[in-house]
Amino acid sequence: MWYWHNGQLTERDNVNISVEDHGFLYGMGLFETFRTYHAIPFLFDAHWERLMRSLDELWIDFPYTKKEIEMAIQHLCRQNESPDLYIRLNVSAGVAPLGLYAGRYETPNVTLIAKPLSSEVVPQEKRVEPIPFPRSRPEAAFRLKSHHYMNNILGKRALQDPDAEGLFADEQGCVVEGLVSNIFWIGSDNVLYTTPLSSGALAGVTRQWLIDCFSVVERSVTFDELNDAKEIWMTNSIQQVAPVTHYGNLRYPGKDGERFKEVWAELVRSIG
Secondary structure, X not given: OXXXXXXXXXXXXXXXXXXXXXXHHHOOEEEEXXXXXXXXXXXXXXXXXXXXXXXXXXXXXXXXXXXXXXXXXXXXXXXXXXXXXXXXXXXXXXXXXXXXXXXXXXXXXXXXXXEEOOOOOOOOOEEEEEOOOOOOOOOOOOOOOEOOOHHHHHHHHOOOOOOOEEEEEOXXXXXXXXXXXXXXXXXXXXXXXXXXXXXXXXXXXXXXXXXXXXXXXXOOOEOXXXXXXXXXXXXXXXXXXXXXXEEOOEEOOHHHOHHHHHHHHHHHHHHO
């Protein structure tokens, strides 16, 4: 595979970052994960806006314009001969003095990491289960999509079903989000819900797309209260909206859910 690293298309094995980079030493780094359809990054404006806001929070300068990154994505699709790619736009803070650096990071390492995806737009069903310890609190005033993933990795290891999506709750037992996704559910009152960002959930791009397109109520929910849900969905920027078939010992309609079908049809129209 070809990657794009600091302004150049580069074969994967030739991409290197210094061990003195503070993304490596202290976790000072951010990323956006998205996919392309027909070489076009889906919902890229929203990803860009979230990245810029997060970079400001960490005092990391970004050396490229939005147009330059969009052109780099096009070059990456052509070089890899694949119009449908999984892409991680990674920003690692860069080299700075050893220790707790309090200044701005002016020369970050910027990498577009890629792998091919199927061009088929089909829903991917999921099984979910609770994670037996709480979600870490956000590092800043809001949840950053940062290099800090220890909580997620330990959560993944704790799953009884290694292929399931784990669900995090906070210290009070209210669900926050999945390991790599936001959560939506249809309540017994037929209302579409999601957890609030005040819970510490990531402001997911697909989460916001759903809120913009449909009537969604933000509210807290416990693991037990999810038992009464008619449908459960997990959202992220690669699988978009993944319908749940199993939660614990309970079964859910998955892709056959009536409300899910409505959402999926709108998603396909948005993709074009």
